[in-house]
Amino acid sequence: xxxxxxxxxxxxxxxxxxxxxxxxxxxxxxxxxxxxxxxxxxxxxxxxxxxxxxxxxxxxxxxxxxxxxxxxxxxxxxxxxxxxxxxxxxxxxxxxxxxxxxxxxxxxxxxxxxxxxxxxxxxxxxxxxxxxxxxxxxxxxxxxxxxxxxxxxxxxxxxxxxxxxxxxxxxxxxxxxxxxxxxxxxxxxxxxxxxxxxxxxxxxxxxxxxxxxxxxxxxxxxxxxxxxxxxxxxxxxxxxxxxxxxxxxxxxxxxxxxxxxxxxxxxxxxxxxxxxxxxxxxxxxxxxxxxxxxxxxxxxxxxxxxxxxxxxxxxxxxxxxxxxxxxxxxxxxxxxxxxxxxxxxxxxxxxxxxx
Amino acid sequence: xxxxxxxxxxxxxxxxxxxxxxxxxxxxxxxxxxxxxxxxxxxxxxxxxxxxxxxxxxxxxxxxxxxxxxxxxxxxxxxxxxxxxxxxxxxxxxxxxxxxxxxxxxxxxxxxxxxxxxxxxxxxxxxxxxxxxxxxxxxxxxxxxxxxxxxxxxxxxxxxxxxxxxxxxxxxxxxxxxxxxxxxxxxxxxxxxxxxxxxxxxxxxxxxxxxxxxxxxxxxxxxxxxxxxxxxxxxxxxxxxxxxxxxxxxxxxxxxxxxxxxxxxxxxxxxxxxxxxxxxxxxxxxxxxxxxxx
Numbered sequence: 001x002x003x004x005x006x007x008x009x010x011x012x013x014x015x016x017x018x019x020x021x022x023x024x025x026x027x028x029x030x031x032x033x034x035x036x037x038x039x040x041x042x043x044x045x046x047x048x049x050x051x052x053x054x055x056x057x058x059x060x061x062x063x064x065x066x067x068x069x070x071x072x073x074x075x076x077x078x079x080x081x082x083x084x085x086x087x088x089x090x091x092x093x094x095x096x097x098x099x100x101x102x103x104x105x106x107x108x109x110x111x112x113x114x115x116x117x118x119x120x121x122x123x124x125x126x127x128x129x130x131x132x133x134x135x136x137x138x139x140x141x142x143x144x145x146x147x148x149x150x151x152x153x154x155x156x157x158x159x160x161x162x163x164x165x166x167x168x169x170x171x172x173x174x175x176x177x178x179x180x181x182x183x184x185x186x187x188x189x190x191x192x193x194x195x196x197x198x199x200x201x202x203x204x205x206x207x208x209x210x211x212x213x214x215x216x217x218x219x220x221x222x223x224x225x226x227x228x229x230x231x232x233x234x235x236x237x238x239x240x241x242x243x244x245x246x247x248x249x250x251x252x253x254x255x256x257x258x259x260x261x262x263x264x265x266x267x268x269x270x271x272x273x274x275x276x277x278x279x280x281x282x283x284x285x286x287x288x289x290x291x292x293x294x295x296x297x298x299x300x301x302x303x304x305x306x307x308x309x310x311x312x313x314x315x316x317x318x319x320x321x322x323x324x325x326x327x328x329x330x331x332x333x334x335x336x337x338x339x340x341x342x343x344x345x346x347x348x349x350x351x352x353x354x355x
Numbered sequence: 356x357x358x359x360x361x362x363x364x365x366x367x368x369x370x371x372x373x374x375x376x377x378x379x380x381x382x383x384x385x386x387x388x389x390x391x392x393x394x395x396x397x398x399x400x401x402x403x404x405x406x407x408x409x410x411x412x413x414x415x416x417x418x419x420x421x422x423x424x425x426x427x428x429x430x431x432x433x434x435x436x437x438x439x440x441x442x443x444x445x446x447x448x449x450x451x452x453x454x455x456x457x458x459x460x461x462x463x464x465x466x467x468x469x470x471x472x473x474x475x476x477x478x479x480x481x482x483x484x485x486x487x488x489x490x491x492x493x494x495x496x497x498x499x500x501x502x503x504x505x506x507x508x509x510x511x512x513x514x515x516x517x518x519x520x521x522x523x524x525x526x527x528x529x530x531x532x533x534x535x536x537x538x539x540x541x542x543x544x545x546x547x548x549x550x551x552x553x554x555x556x557x558x559x560x561x562x563x564x565x566x567x568x569x570x571x572x573x574x575x576x577x578x579x580x581x582x583x584x585x586x587x588x589x590x591x592x593x594x595x596x597x598x599x600x601x602x603x604x605x606x607x608x609x610x611x612x613x614x615x616x617x618x619x620x621x622x623x624x625x626x627x628x629x630x631x632x633x634x635x636x637x638x639x640x641x642x643x644x645x646x647x648x649x
Contacts, residue, residue: 139623
């Protein structure tokens with residue numbers, strides 16, 4: 001007797017997303033190994049994957065929880081620095097593969113912890129206030145790490161916010177974070193394959209969360225907080241849960257980031273609010289609430305400028321116009337009305353033509 | 356005396372924040388939206404003044420006037436094209452993300468036209484300032500002008516809002532848009548007027564900001580814009596005196612922490628204060644508590 005495999009609609013949708021990522025990975029790997037890819041493009045593959053990971057995490061926060069976060073670059077920063085410090089301290093003491101897995105745990109745990117701590121005050125606020133406070137936290141994290149000097153020697157850990165000299169280190173001690181100069185010498189553990197595996201991992205976590213009972217509870221809070229509260233859903237704890245997972249996923253991207261870069265610096269270029277906004281643009285253009293859309297948008301929009309080198313100067317300008325246009329077409333009540341009217345007319349026209 | 360000098364510098368920066376925050380707080384209070392692009396209106400104002408006074412050699416006062424007019428037009432256009440269609444959107448995030456899009460647009464347009472290199476802005480104020488206590492306390496001309504201008508703007512705005520019909524209409528719209536409409540107030544016109552005032556103030560703030568910190572890039576306005584929003588929230592969003600107080604407090608704290616604690620941590624301290632204030636008093640220093648209705 002043939003066994004019938006029953007795949008529900010949601011899981012087949014999920015499998016399509018995973019399949020797409022794997023297919024894209026296989027194609028890009030073939031390009032890599034046959035030497036068809038320029039070395040410049042090669043260097044963009046890992047960033048593309050980690051921005052896709054953050055976009056997936058941010059979509060959980062913006063699309064599913066319905067709260068706009070402008071501080072996800074900050075969580076990425078926490079993941080990047082905590083895992084880089086772990087790798088730096090344990091390099092040579094733990095075998096390479098295991099070290100990266102442990103570093104991943106450290107990075108994800110720390111960013112989840114920071115996400116949780118930030119979430120406690122932030123999730124009491126709504127809408128625009130929440131957005132601006134997440135932005136504030138992102139900038140606080142970036143600025144503090146940028147001003148931090150950290151070193152270890154036989155006497156223990158030294159911390160300073162002033163200068164390298166103020167650490168009072170013994171000459172044989174190691175400097176871990178050299179202020180604005182950042183962290184150097186993190187082992188180059190991440191590569192494109194690892195980044196794609198982690199992207200799949202992030203997708204599985206976020207998709208399963210969305211399709212679970214908890215995910216539905218979070219979406220009910222998004223759609224109507226008061227109604228959700230009145231049927232006994234613990235609003236605050238579900239908000240915290242979704243926000244913490246979202247921060248942890250961003251931290252995971254940070255781990256890939258720090259193990260792919262020679263000098264890790266907490267600058268605006270990497271972890272400023274502009275990066276958070278860039279990721280938000282991926283999420284919005286990919287479709288708020290669509291996890292697959294986030295992955296596609298992040299990958300395409302990250303690679304697009306390289307494929308359209310001639311347009312590079314106008315790229316951000318085009319971005320912004322497209323962003324505004326997408327928002328108006330998708331959300332403006334007047335436009336939505338006209339759009340449905342237009343499509344109704346076309347449908348009627350087809351019917352009449354057929355008859 | 357060095358403390359007093361620092362304090363006066365803080366007062367000057369705070370006054371600039373206050374002028375920007377006044378625009379923010381009015382737009383937020385009346386249109387109920389966070390105009391993320393407000394900071395970039397400042398940058399546009401700066402570039403216009405730079406273009407007319409440094410390149411074409413017009414007197415500073417006329418350049419500022421041109422900048423005010425053009426920024427007003429820009430504010431009204433932005434509201435009309437990008438924000439108004441989304442005013443009744445299902446999600447409040449829609450208009451915020453659109454505002455981020457406008458901010459991106461203005462920054463990259465400036466990048467395309469003027470390039471990424473820093474332009475040095477020549478101060479619109481040529482007066483060298485005062486020397487008090489036998490030269491122990493030096494106050495720059497721009498500092499005095501900035502503080503005076505911000506106080507003047509505060510006074511004019513207060514009078515405008517409380518004594519004129521248009522100002523009363525603004526108060527009504529900010530309290531209850533639906534009821535205001537039923538009372539025969541043209542809500543669209545009122546919001547347009549608010550954007551016009553906010554953008555004009557942004558141009559004035561731009562002139563003062565660029566005179567005090569004379570390096571001009573396409574991103575000049577972004578950080579002051581965000582900090583001014585922090586100031587507006589700090590003072591209680593929607594409140595005109597609150598914006599003034601919030602701006603001054605923020606400017607003084609920023610300069611003091613930059614001088615006495617750490618220049619790298621100053622921004623973190625400023626944002627930290629926002630977090631603390633919102634935790635203790637979510638409506639800000641002068642804000643009123645609004646009950647959420649089902």
